[in-house]
Amino acid sequence: MRGWHGIAALAAAVAASFLILASPARAANATPEENWKNLADALFPHQTLTEDGTIIKLGTPLAAEDAALVPVTLHMNDTDPNLPANDPRRVKKITLVIDENPSPVAAVFELGPNAGVTKIETRVRVNQNTKVHAVAETVGGKLYVSESFVAAAGGCSAPSGDTDTADGPPLGTIRVREIKPEYVSNDARRKEAVVMIKHPNNSGMQMDQETHLYIPARYVDSLRVTQGDTLIFAMTGGISISEDPNFRFDYISNGSGKMDVTASDSKGAKFAKNAAIEPAM
């Protein structure tokens, strides 16, 4: 029950931040530094953000090869991957912010207390040259930040391909792709997987030429990945996540042979997948 309460609170927080941030909050002539200060003040009022790459480290390309599909990697507690659930240094929540995007909060991740997640890689849209921030909250209640810069243009309004709608699997299809153990780590309990959701994740910035109306935003707003009853991670997301949301992550196997994925989108559609996985030795 605590988990559900946590998700609800998270969702409410993100919804609130969208209300603040999706509106034209960004002052037209603000510098990137001023813009981030305003965002940080709104998202994390009266709190200090510390840089510490051993707690949170953000990986982005310097320039987006494809602005509609920019890989972003979050590394958490990389140097202490097996911190216990109650260790104050353990990261429990990460907010991913793409400062110059129309809706800057791309996603909020909640990490399972016993899942040992040290890496989450996803793909985002980047609308223009921007700073990107990952803010981690630890069990001890401290906030840590990692910053990077991406050069890109036009990722939010790039139309999604016809290919997917024509030939691909239907909207809401979820796949779990396991990375073979020999490519993961020496720790036999540590596993890595990719969760993929077939979804246009419309940004609401793509125009329908017939009607000249913008296609309404429809995006995956929540995702929950568990092994048995144990949370690996949950995500609350927005329009900055790329089409066909994709999450690659590592975790400590609890011996379960199942991975459960549930997701919902902003129109209220629910998607689920119960995938058989190879339990760790």
Place this chain on the structure above:
Amino acid sequence: MAKHLTLLVMLALAASMVLPRHALCEAAAITPLPVREIAPGVYAHQAPVTEMNAASGGDIANIGFIVGDDAVAVIDTGGALIIGERLKKAIEAVTSKPIRYVINTHEHPDHIFGNAAFVAPGVTFVGHRNLPREMAQRGPEYLATFRRTMGEDLIKGVKLVPPTLLVGTDKDVYLDLGHRVLDLRAWPPMHTDCDVTIFDEKTATLFTGDLVFLQHVPVIDASVLGWLKAMPALAKIPAKLAIPGHGAIGVDWPQALAAEKTYFTKLTQDLRGFLAQGADINTAAKKAAQSEAGKWQLFWVYNPRNATAGYAEIEWQ
């Protein structure tokens, strides 16, 4: 040719008598784009293999025109208004027949930014059924992006002119220029979501748009798998010579497809291999298709992007 030149000189003299001085200067600044007659009545301009920026001035895509007994069809208009204007001058130097059609092979700025040069009564713009949508969705961003990279001077006259005569993938559209019929075919997602080829039945010459790249590494903006899948159908077009969107023009058909087919095959093989090994998207983007690097120009500009998008596409297979 001499006759044309004499005519041009006379027109210029006449213009100098009636036009205000600044108008004459502007008119005189526009030099015809160099074109080559690939087959009787089929003309094409071979652009350098380079990128859209101030230095290239928007002249990076192969464009051309076909002259029938009654009218002219223009095929792509270049990456700046001035390129379209220069193509128009080249057409006027060859024929006095009216321009009836302007065909855009797809949505990319290097092929459509010169459209405004041809807007006139009696001119119909032609393109893929998806082209108006793509222009509307991406056009504003294209203008903003290339205003930054090319400079205001090259962009200020550029207008996005969407087609009104549309070609669907279900049925070819035939344009009659007077004893000369062009077969326009719309393709499923390959280079973009709105690719059209133009086949001149009279001389068996094919304008491929960017469905064929030579020298310039192919750019995949829609689907590498779709491109590979449609390639046999593309090869079946009974052309003798082809004019690719980039690289050498007037090349043998279908041999012109061989180089890019090898590239796509290598790229998809590598990506499948990386996916099977558990390599992440960044690694794949850096390493895929490296054995092709020496064969193509601009490889490092576009291959990582092709590999990134290809990884995401193949991951769903």
